[in-house]
Amino acid sequence: MNNKITIAIDGYSSSGKSTMAKRLAAEIGYRYIDSGAMYRAVTLFAMQHNMISQSGTPDKDKIIAALPDIKINFQIQDGTQSTILNGVNVEKEIRQMAVSNNVSPVAAIPEVRHCLVAMQQAFGKEKGIVMDGRDIGTTVFPNAELKIFVKASAETRAQRRFKELIEKGSRASYAEVLANVVHRDHLDETREESPLRQAEDAILLDNSNMSLEEQNAWMLERYKEACSK
Helix, strand or coil: CCCCCEEEEEECCCCCHHHHHHHHHHHHCCEEEEHHHHHHHHHHHHHHCCCECCCCCECHHHHHHHHHHCCEEEEEECCEEEEEECCEECHHHHCCHHHHHHHHHHHCCHHHHHHHHHHHHHHCCCCCEEEEECCHHHHHCCCCCEEEEEECCHHHHHHHHHHHHHHCCCCCCHHHHHHHHHHHHHHHHHCCCCCCCCCCCCEEEECCCCCHHHHHHHHHHHHHHHHCC
8 A cells, every 4th residue: 555545534523533543554654644633723713812702703813814823733742643733732722611602603704714724734735634624625635535423423422522521531511512513513514615425425423332443443444445545
């Protein structure tokens, strides 16, 4: 399997797509890019610079004007991949509920999406990449050799997210996490710019009742099938 391909994994928030994408990339020696972390980084930047009101409304003009000053990259630190915002490791900060509650409105700004899509396409120029997000197979890499769309019930996804937050020491309630998941689903599906949807040629994976091992094995088989075509 010497010919490297592009693997696009889309799906709902907290569906486990990032975990699977990371595992697959490590297994096959590809670079992994978490596109959602990029939108979270822009959101964190906006929050740090008072570009989001207390009611959660982003100041679009200020955010758009700041885009040239926002530099995002990924680095392996202490054995795990971290998101780097303007030279600072913000991996922990971007996973907090405050960012989760604000990311969808920021991600819906067309200019933000255009800017980050360009960054993502640059990351994948040489192929050999696994990228996950909301519009990777539909907008970022419409010609990807392997597209997967991941779904699970809102309750299952909220439970996974809640467990992850608690393990990281974050204070959150299950009800708050579930409400956030449902709200983000609605925003992602209904935004005008690159709404969340399954690409026509994407393979659907409902992982509601699958273990991590089963998901990883499934993903690896799809990769092998795509490389054999």
